[in-house]
Amino acid sequence: MGRIVAIASGDLLSTRPLNKYAIKLAKKQNPNVLFIGTASQDAQDYRDTFTKEYNKLGCEVKCLCLVSAPGEDTINHLLQWADIIYVGGGDTVFMMQMWxxxxxxxxxxxxxxxxxxxxxxISAGAICWFCCGHSDSQSFSKESEWEYCWADGLGIVPMAFCPHYNEEGRGSFDAMLLEKDIVGLAMENNTAFVESDxxxxxIRSNKEAQAFLIQYQAEEMQKRSVDFREI
Incomplete structure (x- = not known):
């Protein structure tokens, strides 16, 4: 069993306590952090902002940029170098295709x-650890009308995941989940799912934020809030 900190959403400042928790799990004084920004098409400003934040937290940062078509040796070297691998937000469907x-x-x-x-x-970088996720990927390719869709993940955590659950439009996750014979996990901003030991x-960095486990039984939705650990 590995270690996962899947952050639903938020910015680098509001999620700093969650990022510090991930760093703590690495059990290294100055861990190596690999940023994978595929979902944002390796946006330079995102990479720069992330690097600055994690440098402040005592980490060395490198970036894996798949859009620039690195060789397999480069990919393997960076993945082996990393004590922490952080996947940025953006277009989940594009990211999974590139991966x-x-x-x-x-x-x-x-x-x-x-x-x-x-x-x-975070966001797309949280969806990826689950079987599938509630994604706004269509918004990256369509200028006007688009709908939330399912994006496949790596299937490590056997649940469907919804980030940004407190934001407009994310309530459609509840109805879409009826299509899936799987438990759903819906998380508001500044919360995170953790797997360790x-x-x-x-966990959460905002004590008002909530998360919910959702499941259908005989087409009737069962929804319960989760408890959070103090960090």
């Missing part, structure tokens, strides 16, 4: 199985 093209999907699952790095990320639990 499959370069074999990063299989490599990340192997890292989880061998527990060689903490796996973390064989345990799965929840």
């Amino acid at each position: 499959k093209k370069y074999g990063v999907d299989k490599k990340l699952k192997e890292i989880y199985e061998k527990d060689t790095a903490v796996l973390t990320g 064989g345990e799965r639990y929840f």
Whole structure:
């Protein structure tokens, strides 16, 4: 069993306590952090902002940029170098397509199985650790009308995931989940799902934020709020 900190949403400031928790799980004084920004098409400003934040937290940061078509040796070297792998937000569907093209999907699952790095990320970078997620990927390719859709994940956590659950339009996750024979996890901004030492639990950086487990039984929705651990 590996280590995961899947952050639903928020900015780098509001989620700093959650990021510090992921750093703590690495059990290194100055851990190596690999940022994977595929979902934002490796946006330079995102990479710069992330690097500045994690440098402040005592980490060394490198970036894996798949859009620039790195060689397999480069990909393998960066993944092996990392104590923490952080996946940024953006277009989940595009990200998963690129990961499959370069074999990063299989490599990340192997890292989880061998527990060689903490796996973390936000929004699309949280969806990826689950079976599937409630995604706004259509909004990146359509200028006007678009709908929320399912995006496949790596399937490490056997649930459907919804980030940004407190934001407009995300309530459609409840109805869409009826299509899936699977438990749903809906998380508001500044909350995170954690897996560590064989345990799965929840943390948050905003004490007002909530998260819910949702399941359908005989087409009737069962929804309950989760408890959070103090950090």
